Amino acid sequence: MKRFVLLVVCLWLPVVLFGGEGTEARLTRLAGELRCLVCQNETLADSRAELAEDLRREIRSRIEAGHSDQEIRSFLTERYGDFILYRPPLAPRTAPLWFGPFLIGAIGFVALVRSVKNRSRVCRGGL
Amino acid sequence: MRAALPLAVFGALLLFLAAGLRRDPRLIPSPLIGHPAPLFDLPRLDRPGKRFSPVEMRGRVWLLNTWASWCVSCRQEHVTLVELARSKHIPIYGLNYKDDRANALEWLERWGNPYVLSVEDADGRVGIDYGVYGVPETYLIDKEGVIRYKQIGPLTRDVIDQTILPMAAELN
Numbered sequence: 364m365k366r367f368v369l370l371v372v373c374l375w376l377p378v379v380l381f382g383g384e385g386t387e388a389r390l391t392r393l394a395g396e397l398r399c400l401v402c403q404n405e406t407l408a409d410s411r412a413e414l415a416e417d418l419r420r421e422i423r424s425r426i427e428a429g430h431s432d433q434e435i436r437s438f439l440t441e442r443y444g445d446f447i448l449y450r451p452p453l454a455p456r457t458a459p460l461w462f463g464p465f466l467i468g469a470i471g472f473v474a475l476v477r478s479v480k481n482r483s484r485v486c487r488g489g490l
Numbered sequence: 491m492r493a494a495l496p497l498a499v500f501g502a503l504l505l506f507l508a509a510g511l512r513r514d515p516r517l518i519p520s521p522l523i524g525h526p527a528p529l530f531d532l533p534r535l536d537r538p539g540k541r542f543s544p545v546e547m548r549g550r551v552w553l554l555n556t557w558a559s560w561c562v563s564c565r566q567e568h569v570t571l572v573e574l575a576r577s578k579h580i581p582i583y584g585l586n587y588k589d590d591r592a593n594a595l596e597w598l599e600r601w602g603n604p605y606v607l608s609v610e611d612a613d614g615r616v617g618i619d620y621g622v623y624g625v626p627e628t629y630l631i632d633k634e635g636v637i638r639y640k641q642i643g644p645l646t647r648d649v650i651d652q653t654i655l656p657m658a659a660e661l662n
Contacts, residue, residue, distance in 0.1 A: 400623040400624075401624065413614075414614075417615075440521065442521070443518065443521070443621050444521040444621070474495060
């Protein structure tokens, strides 16, 4: 038992000490959530467009300079707007975008329930 | 009467689609409108020893036009720019984006030079600061150095007459 615990600790320790996201992994993660503005159906991570290469280089140097994820995203949205993010920010102006579908769905559901209830009432009354 | 609600919803949907689907997703509105034009200090294309910064333009209304010798749409726009430059209504400064100096100079030589001067943004870093994602793009900058308008794609005579010149006149 003791040896097993020791083994587990030995395996875990390097991960805890030296693991964590490397620069390239972080770049891939961040760039994977950003839109390539040239080839708009691709992410910055995947796109081969020159602008995408330039922006990846820019992001990489900011990662290496120690900027946070949010700082890097802000850097890009300040220059390119929210459209560069695949996830629209949650803000008062984007509330209709985020909650609209649920609201419409709820309205539709209520309308459905009421129309079903009405129908059953009519059926029962008829001959 | 029962059909009124679904019909209304459908009508609303049509309105949204009509408004939304006609927009061109390639035209990304710039968040820099109303914000100070990013500062830079770049070498001049014609005189590499000399440099230019937008700070020098304080007190004047001007156009910053991104262009490159490899850019096909720039050829399209160029005639309009040369014409505009000749009319002397508003000074045009060029941001030569990710280009080769020799090619750029030759391009101006061949097709005409509407620019007071051009600066070299060889690695496109200044372009990123301006939110450039394609060429050509043109910025109208006011006397305080604030970006007032951005044209994505080639400038046309219509845009110049209906938007750029009236705005410039107002800003002056």
